[in-house]
Amino acid sequence: MSEGQLGLAGAAAIGLGGMIGGGVFSVLGVVVGIAGPAAWLAFTAASLVSMCAAYSYIALNRVSDTNGGSVTQLEQFVGNSTLAGMVGWTLLFGYVGAIAMYGFAFGEFAVRLLPSLGLGLPMRPVASVVAIGLFVGLNVVGARATGTSEEVLVGLKIAILLAISLWGLYFGWQSGNYTLTAGLSEAMSVGLVTATAVSFVSFQGWQLLVYDYGSVKNASETIPKAIYISIVGAIVIDSLVALLVVNLASRQTIMNHPEIAVAQAVEPFLGQVGFLFVAVAALFSTGSAINGTLFSAANFTKNLLSDGLVPDQLGSADADGAPARTVLALGVASAAFSAFGSLEGITSFGSLAFIVVFGTMSWLAFSQRDHDEVSAVWPALGVVGTAAFGPILLWHLATAQPNVFTTVVIIAAAVVGVELLYFERESIEEGVQSVAKSL
Numbered sequence: 001m002s003e004g005q006l007g008l009a010g011a012a013a014i015g016l017g018g019m020i021g022g023g024v025f026s027v028l029g030v031v032v033g034i035a036g037p038a039a040w041l042a043f044t045a046a047s048l049v050s051m052c053a054a055y056s057y058i059a060l061n062r063v064s065d066t067n068g069g070s071v072t073q074l075e076q077f078v079g080n081s082t083l084a085g086m087v088g089w090t091l092l093f094g095y096v097g098a099i100a101m102y103g104f105a106f107g108e109f110a111v112r113l114l115p116s117l118g119l120g121l122p123m124r125p126v127a128s129v130v131a132i133g134l135f136v137g138l139n140v141v142g143a144r145a146t147g148t149s150e151e152v153l154v155g156l157k158i159a160i161l162l163a164i165s166l167w168g169l170y171f172g173w174q175s176g177n178y179t180l181t182a183g184l185s186e187a188m189s190v191g192l193v194t195a196t197a198v199s200f201v202s203f204q205g206w207q208l209l210v211y212d213y214g215s216v217k218n219a220s221e222t223i224p225k226a227i228y229i230s231i232v233g234a235i236v237i238d239s240l241v242a243l244l245v246v247n248l249a250s251r252q253t254i255m256n257h258p259e260i261a262v263a264q265a266v267e268p269f270l271g272q273v274g275f276l277f278v279a280v281a282a283l284f285s286t287g288s289a290i291n292g293t294l295f296s297a298a299n300f301t302k303n304l305l306s307d308g309l310v311p312d313q314l315g316s317a318d319a320d321g322a323p324a325r326t327v328l329a330l331g332v333a334s335a336a337f338s339a340f341g342s343l344e345g346i347t348s349f350g351s352l353a354f355i356v357v358f359g360t361m362s363w364l365a366f367s368q369r370d371h372d373e374v375s376a377v378w379p380a381l382g383v384v385g386t387a388a389f390g391p392i393l394l395w396h397l398a399t400a401q402p403n404v405f406t407t408v409v410i411i412a413a414a415v416v417g418v419e420l421l422y423f424e425r426e427s428i429e430e431g432v433q434s435v436a437k438s439l
Contacts, residue, residue, distance in 0.1 A: 018205025029258025037183025
């Protein structure tokens with residue numbers, strides 16, 4: 001995008017577009033399956049903790065010498081390149097998880113719209129890999145939605161989701177065949193807290209704006225407003241759609257096919273046409289989320305390359321735009337994760353990564369509370385929230401999904417191990433040489 005192209009509406013559309021793709025069309029069924037009627041409360045709680053993290057990013061940029069994201073701020077305020085690099089890698093793997101999640105949802109909707117080709121292949125993983133591959137190709141050749149097109153697409157998605165949510169809830173109330181509930185009786189349940197932790201991956205879309213300062217008009221004022229608008233918008237949309245799903249779709253149906261929960265919820269009042277309509281909207285939404293997240297993750301990686309925080313083999317920091325090798329590497333990792341992972345495993349891994357990063361940035365902002373521009377309250381809430389939800393997420397996986405827990409722990413341990421080997425490679429090499437000499 002050309003410099004200065006995005007105004008407030010375009011910037012907010014980019015943040016909200018990713019969160020709708022993640023919250024409504026990807027992770028909603030998983031959250032509803034855990035929290036039941038209180039799913040909308042889970043989304044709201046996660047978004048509020050995410051908003052505390054967003055405040056932390058914004059406040060740190062106000063008191064820093066440069067505008068940027070987590071790595072830039074950690075390097076400036078902590079001065080520890082190893083810590084900054086490890087957080088950068090964690091965020092990068094979180095983006096891989098988010099892209100894989102979007103790809104998984106895209107594949108599920110695609111196989112229900114397209115006839116079976118009779119190839120004897122598991123078509124959902126194939127569709128997911130093809131979708132991610134398509135957007136890898138588009139990013140390699142430099143194609144990306146403009147601010148205007150993003151505004152139009154997100155505006156259409158919001159209008160569609162608001163319309164079907166309100167129409168569906170009215171239908172449920174007017175028909176007399178449904179007992180509508182807001183799930184307030186489960187406001188203190190373990191399921192609600194667990195679902196909140198799982199849903200964190202759906203609230204990372206606003207973070208993409210942190211890396212778009214050069215593409216936004218009057219960025220220092222526009223981006224904070226756009227971030228808050230997009231988070232509030234996501235709360236409204238996610239909550240309404242969650243209420244629609246829990247009231248019009250059966251719990252068993254949601255448990256069996258969580259990835260298409262929204263499309264199932266519209267069938268009682270819109271029939272098969274409604275299912276197809278929502279499925280098409282989901283393809284556009286998850287597709288644009290793949291494209292936008294892949295683009296931002298590639299440019300984020302380019303910044304890491306410039307700082308020497310990732311291996312040069314991942315791409316060139318001097319490339320014009322997103323390095324092709326970087327896009328390909330991210331695409332391959334995301335496609336593999338989407339093809340072989342389960343939806344709950346993918347969402348849990350992504351949520352865990354963003355919980356760690358959001359908690360770290362909230363802590364960093366809290367440490368800078370002596371500045372007049374930084375309030376201690378919101379960063380403190382961000383620290384407490386992420387510190388609580390991280391262990392809860394792991395406990396849920398260990399007790400309810402032991403296989404997923406094992407996979408997530410192994411991947412997380414491998415990521416941390418690789419990070420330590422990379423950032424402490426000189427110290428390790430010196431230690432090995434010292435031992436060798438002593439022998």
